[in-house]
Amino acid sequence: MTNPVDSRSGKRRQASWTQDPEGVRRDILEVARAEFVENGLSGARVDDIAAKTATSKRMIYYYFGDKEGLYRAVLEGMYDRIRSFERSLDLDTLAPEEAIRRLTEATFDYHIDNPDFVRMVMVENVHHARHLRASRTIADLNSSVVDVTRRIYERGIAAGLFRPGLEPLDISLTISALSIYNVSHRATVGQVFGYDMCTPEALARRRSMTVAAVLGMLRG
Amino acid sequence: MTNPVDSRSGKRRQASWTQDPEGVRRDILEVARAEFVENGLSGARVDDIAAKTATSKRMIYYYFGDKEGLYRAVLEGMYDRIRSFERSLDLDTLAPEEAIRRLTEATFDYHIDNPDFVRMVMVENVHHARHLRASRTIADLNSSVVDVTRRIYERGIAAGLFRPGLEPLDISLTISALSIYNVSHRATVGQVFGYDMCTPEALARRRSMTVAAVLGMLRG
DNA sequence: TGATAAATGTACTAACCGGTTCAATTGGTC
DNA sequence: GACCAATTGAACCGGTTAGTACATTTATCA
Secondary structure, three states: OOOOOOOOOOOOOOOOOOOOHHHHHHHHHHHHHHHHHHHHHHHOOHHHHHHHOOOOHHHHHHHHOOHHHHHHHHHHHHHHHHHHHHHHOOOOOOOHHHHHHHHHHHHHHHHHHOHHHHHHHHHHHHOOOHHHHOOHHHOOOOOHHHHHHHHHHHHHHHOOOOOOOOOHHHHHHHHHHHHHHHHHOHHHHHHHHOOOOOOHHHHHHHHHHHHHHHHHHHHO | OOOOOOOOOOOOOOOOOOOOHHHHHHHHHHHHHHHHHHHHHHHOOHHHHHHOOOOOHHHHHHHHOOHHHHHHHHHHHHHHHHHHHHHHOOOOOOOHHHHHHHHHHHHHHHHHHOHHHHHHHHHHHHOOOHHHHOOHHHOOOOOHHHHHHHHHHHHHHHOOOOOOOOOHHHHHHHHHHHHHHHHHOHHHHHHHHOOOOOOHHHHHHHHHHHHHHHHHHHHO
16 A cells, blocks of 8 residues: 555655555555445545545546546446356256255345445446446356356256246346345335345345245246 | 526516416426436436426425425325325235235336336435435335235235245335336346346246246245 | 656646525415 | 515526646666
């Protein structure tokens, strides 16, 4: 981390500093993530981000061009993370029903553990995914989860456990919907129903219900 | 609708106008809804809203106090609407499984038909439901759907069709999650998977899958 | 060691934007 | 028809905010 400002003696222009491009970049990205997640794109303030950084606003524009460039970088980082999570899934050796259960639970837990990602996706949806579209990371591996799901599903059909005729992508999206909701709508549900979906007890209940819903849908 | 501005002859101060408080209010609310839904709270511009109105910015502040007051009014209006939708449900005469099917389909369709509501709820969740909390309309009937769900569920248990032990609220939330997702995440899903969840065919598929998931969960 | 490129800090600005001031006009009421 | 409250218009303002100009320091490498 750079140490650019001599906290005492306002007179001294600045203490000497060591260059650390990667550190500065990371620092900015971490702060920016928190701010965008909390305030959205238009709600976040570049000056606030800069202030919470060990560096200055100048660096934000130096590395990321403009506010949207910074936002895009944060967004890409988050999608990179979930992609690597998806790649880490190894369910081909499990029985179909058990594999679906594990996939569902892992997805469910991932969203609970990464509320920042969920909120960022919400923000991006408000913007009609405009920045995702403008990002490089789209064409890349976009659907490893769908492949995982497809393989499990097909094994399940072959074993006579699942009914045929469903789209693997739709199955994935059902799991996603039920997992994301707990985080994305926690606030309004909490307010309207006086119910916190994210207490350990509520989560345990909702997790098993989610598995039941997905399996129930597959069994038809 | 007021007709405040004489489009020709910039010299003329203003043509005469007739008072229409309710009309002006409605006009502002409609424009504001579109703007907030499209740009979020911080993204929306009061000047833009005013420009698209038949009246002036002055009226916004006259009737709604400030930008957040206007936002709150829009939000409340939308919750009023969905509450009346919920009240219109009359499912107590149907067999439990058919009632759940109808409830699920009606909820599903409501969200498809009211994307503005879905987007507004998203925006409000980004703000941690702060404005919903600050609103009057909270303490009112907050859970008529949950009551509907509870009655169906209990009848289903009594008939030996549904497994016991579930929370009616959780059932409602499952239906809600699967219904909202199609609209709320349409953009990112479309971008990441190249899949539009809202084509008629996709919707038909997802609708029946949603019913299957909910019924599957209830049957256990 | 000296030249060049990369990285960083400071101070500034121009536009934007939520909100206000001041005054005028309307419509009901006695 | 005169008075008063409700309603509306036009111009304006001060703080905020994204973005920049310019100078300076650090690292690289021949």
